[in-house]
Amino acid sequence: MTEKLVFIQGLFPLIAVIVSVAIAGWVVTTWLRIKNGYPLDGSWGQALYPKNNDETVERVKLLSQENAQLRAELGSIKDRLANVERIVTDSSHVLDREIEQLRGTRN
Structure with a gap:
């Protein structure tokens, strides 16, 4: 049981980095869309705030x-x-x- 716990504890920082990079990428992409005047898209591709x-x-x-x-x-x-x-x-x-x-x- 302790071996599994050590493995999970070793894997946790890698998972945290991957999740953080994905969230940061989403934030930057959304910021660039807003800055350049593109409408924001919902999860299915529909425009949330069309001009x-x-x-x-x-x-x-x-x-x-x-x-x-x-x-x-x-x-x-x-x-x-x-x-x-x-x-x-x-x-x-x-x-x-x-x-x-x-x-x-x-x-």
Whole structure:
């Protein structure tokens, strides 16, 4: 019985250090979230104090508009890239013929 007690007494400081480090990590993580404006999460990942003020709503609207503009720009870039790929992969004699046809229509 005394051997088990000695073993447990020797293991207790290690367990105490592990628990202390885990708690300190949780406190630091929570502090960083609060400091940087992130909402706090509950045990199941739900937001405890979500920010639903007018500033947040306006920010979401602006980000949505910017997202739509960027998607439209990306679409036009994809179209241009498709034309460039067609020109690059097109055989040179077909491209030369098309250029000569364009020159002929200008003159």
